[in-house]
Amino acid sequence: MAAIAIGESEWEVAIPEKPLKDKLYFENLKAKVIDTNLCSRCLTCACICPVDGITAVDGVDFPDYEAKCTDCGACVRVCPRFVYEPKSGLGSYIEFIAGRSKRFAGQDGAMVTELLVSAMEMGMIDRGLFAGRDEKWAIEMFHVRDPQQLAITTLGGTKYTFADVLPALKKAVRFTKRGVGVVGTPCIVSGVRKLQQEFPIFREKVKLVVGLFCTENFHYEDISRYLKEKGVDFDKLIKTDITKGKFIATMTDGEVKFKVKELEEILPSGCNVCTDFTAVESDASVGSVGSAPGFSTVAVREEPAKKVIEYIKEKGYADFGEADTSQLNFLIGHKKEREKNITKPI
Numbered sequence: 001m002a003a004i005a006i007g008e009s010e011w012e013v014a015i016p017e018k019p020l021k022d023k024l025y026f027e028n029l030k031a032k033v034i035d036t037n038l039c040s041r042c043l044t045c046a047c048i049c050p051v052d053g054i055t056a057v058d059g060v061d062f063p064d065y066e067a068k069c070t071d072c073g074a075c076v077r078v079c080p081r082f083v084y085e086p087k088s089g090l091g092s093y094i095e096f097i098a099g100r101s102k103r104f105a106g107q108d109g110a111m112v113t114e115l116l117v118s119a120m121e122m123g124m125i126d127r128g129l130f131a132g133r134d135e136k137w138a139i140e141m142f143h144v145r146d147p148q149q150l151a152i153t154t155l156g157g158t159k160y161t162f163a164d165v166l167p168a169l170k171k172a173v174r175f176t177k178r179g180v181g182v183v184g185t186p187c188i189v190s191g192v193r194k195l196q197q198e199f200p201i202f203r204e205k206v207k208l209v210v211g212l213f214c215t216e217n218f219h220y221e222d223i224s225r226y227l228k229e230k231g232v233d234f235d236k237l238i239k240t241d242i243t244k245g246k247f248i249a250t251m252t253d254g255e256v257k258f259k260v261k262e263l264e265e266i267l268p269s270g271c272n273v274c275t276d277f278t279a280v281e282s283d284a285s286v287g288s289v290g291s292a293p294g295f296s297t298v299a300v301r302e303e304p305a306k307k308v309i310e311y312i313k314e315k316g317y318a319d320f321g322e323a324d325t326s327q328l329n330f331l332i333g334h335k336k337e338r339e340k341n342i343t344k345p346i
């Protein structure tokens, strides 16, 4: 057992055996996950590290761990890929629908934004974590506590770069009174669930977990260099999208379009072993495939999300239609094939 503190609270947590017995826990994490290219860069480990030593500059690392790591083992305990049990498929759901918010604009039907704002209006949460961006498309995390903040138009929409959602969640759970809503790719959702399994504060305070369908994501430096080479002017860029096998960068004065297959050369190793397309562990997962253009596809999986959808329907905040699960089969199958890339555990 080890004692871990977050804010005022402290918990005893059980820590797994070290595969490399004479090494620090961080060295075990490095040997088993980071150096074997399994790391998804979800930053669950960075979120829980009591000395805030884990960073994601050139890959995930703890540069001065020899001096600063307390060998508490929390990073190993929460890492979803330390004992990797790949998830895949459509997952279980209560309802599978297409939705388009009447109040917000977003990447598709803005149902992610609608879910978080409605949860806020219902009093389920007092803040939602959004991945916004700066003028060069580098992600900045925002704690949205008032829908008026959504006047920052860059909060919605998809950014194809990793977001530091979980370090932001660490702060959010300390300050929230009612609860937090969080959005992320399937690897981030798995990290949230691990944190909830291990730490009461995350069970009590994280009230809504929205997952995004995800085939791949990219390191900011790699994708921005690639897009610049393709002629994308970041000062004019208004939207990025991956649809029907094409990456489309829409600028104020035109668009750059190319086959998404070309991006394989910068595909992060953690995505190359990732099998979960639909965020099967989320309360609701949302994507574009499966519904008509301008709509978001929503898999309502758990009770909290069902309540929010009922509220949205009652208030008439969105148009709803049918979603077609069969359209997801190709991408689900494509990700399942990545199982073969997973290295054997040490």
Ligand SMILES: Cc1cc2nc3c(=O)[nH]c(=O)nc-3n(C[C@H](O)[C@H](O)[C@H](O)COP(=O)(O)OP(=O)(O)OC[C@H]3O[C@@H](n4cnc5c(N)ncnc54)[C@H](O)[C@@H]3O)c2cc1C
Binding pocket: 105, 106, 107, 108, 109, 110, 111, 112, 113, 114, 129, 130, 131, 132, 155, 156, 157, 158, 159, 160, 161, 162, 163, 165, 183, 184, 185, 212, 213, 214, 215, 216, 217, 218, 242, 286, 287, 288, 289, 296, 297, 331
């Ligand atoms: C990396 C990535 C890959 C995706 N791949 C697919 C795919 O292959 N097929 C598919 O159907 N859908 C995919 N999606 C989901 C899709 O692009 C939309 O995000 C989804 O349909 C929701 O649209 P919306 O209009 O409801 O969301 P909006 O209301 O516009 O809200 C978007 C939300 O996404 C969050 N967000 C944006 N970028 C990131 C990020 N990088 N990390 C964490 N959160 C972020 C924002 O904070 C915001 O809350 C992907 C999303 C991401 C981030």
Ligand code: SF4
Binding pocket: 025, 026, 048, 049, 050, 051, 052, 053, 054, 062, 065, 068, 069, 070, 071, 072, 073, 074, 075, 076
């Ligand atoms: S201090 Fe604990 S959580 Fe941080 S790296 Fe060391 S063992 Fe991991």
Ligand code: SF4
Binding pocket: 029, 033, 034, 038, 039, 040, 041, 042, 043, 044, 045, 046, 060, 078, 079, 080, 081, 082
């Ligand atoms: S998979 Fe996530 S928790 Fe595990 S080492 Fe990588 S960033 Fe840390």
Ligand code: SF4
Binding pocket: 040, 185, 186, 187, 188, 214, 215, 216, 217, 270, 271, 272, 274, 275, 276
């Ligand atoms: S493919 Fe998506 S969910 Fe999987 S590791 Fe990459 S970013 Fe995370």
